[in-house]
Amino acid sequence: MAPKLQSNSQTGSFQPAGKRAGQSMAVFVVKGDPMKALAGFKLPAGAEVAVVSSRPETTRKISETLGERLKSAAQVVTSGSSAGKKAVINQAAFEPDARSLALVEGVRIAQKDLEEAGGAYDLDQVRTLMQGVSRQAVDKRVNDGSLLAVPGPSNRRAYPTLQFNRDGSIVSGLKEVRQALPTNNAWVILNFLARPDARLGSRRPIDVLKTGDISLVVEAARRYGEQGA
Structure with missing residues (x-):
């Protein structure tokens, strides 16, 4: 009442x-x-x-x-x-545009490539494969392009397993291929290495590198992104 x-x-x-x-x-x-x-x-x-x-x-x-x-x-x-009305929020202003969405989708595709290619090692695992070398030695290989690292969980470096041979050594030719590619983006480099390429008889570039035919992969890298290539 x-x-x-x-x-x-x-x-x-x-x-x-x-x-x-x-x-x-x-x-x-x-x-x-x-x-x-x-x-x-x-x-x-x-x-x-x-x-x-x-x-x-x-x-x-x-x-x-x-x-x-x-x-x-x-x-x-x-x-x-x-003063008595609710503030008008323009929801469209908070939506990412097509280009921004494409960046996110590109990372998702690259992470899928990584998963399908066998995942990635962490730093300690790479040091073990490289016979206990220092962290600085690993960083040096990443910086000179002979070892590929992608951003991992908590923004820590992760090292795709596809670039290692069965004996734990790093595949030869990675540095030359990376220098030939028109990008320094680690995810794009991974995408190139992990996906079948028509210029290589629909083989994956990383698999061709493992056969020792570095020059063939370098040429495909130079033409990477060309329309109709």
């Missing part, structure tokens, strides 16, 4: 405005002078007061009356004005 409030001609009258379904809450509309009606009235715990007006001059006067000491705790809303 809504609480009973006394009405007074000087302070204004309180009228129930209804309840929300399923909630033990009552809303009252103050007619007359709300400042006089609420003068000296102490709100019980959990109660709130909202001031709504369709007249901007009214809300301005209320804001001035509240004073600086209450402004931080008060919000004055003018119904029918922009």
Whole structure:
């Protein structure tokens, strides 16, 4: 049951405005002078007061009356004005464009290539394969292009397994192939090595490198990306 409030001609009258379904809450509309009606009235715990007006001059006067000491705790809303409306969010502004989506899709494709090619080793595994060399020695091979590393989980380097021979040695010719390719993007380089190439009789470049025919793969790398190639 809504609480009973006394009405007074000087302070204004309180009228129930209804309840929300399923909630033990009552809303009252103050007619007359709300400042006089609420003068000296102490709100019980959990109660709130909202001031709504369709007249901007009214809300301005209320804001001035509240004073600086209450402004931080008060919000004055003018119904029918922009202040009382929800902010309009342009969802389209947050959507990536076609070029940005293509970059994401390219990484997904490259990660799929990596998975299908046998995954990748971490740094410790590579050091083991390379007979316990230092991390600096591994980094040097990556920097000079003779060892391929791609960004892995937590942005740590991962080393595709397809570039290693069965005895753990690194496939010869990687540096020359990388120098011939028109890109330094590690994912694009992986894509070239892992996918069948018509210029190589539909063989994968990495498999041709393992046969020792480096020059043939280097030529295919130079023509990589050419239309109709």
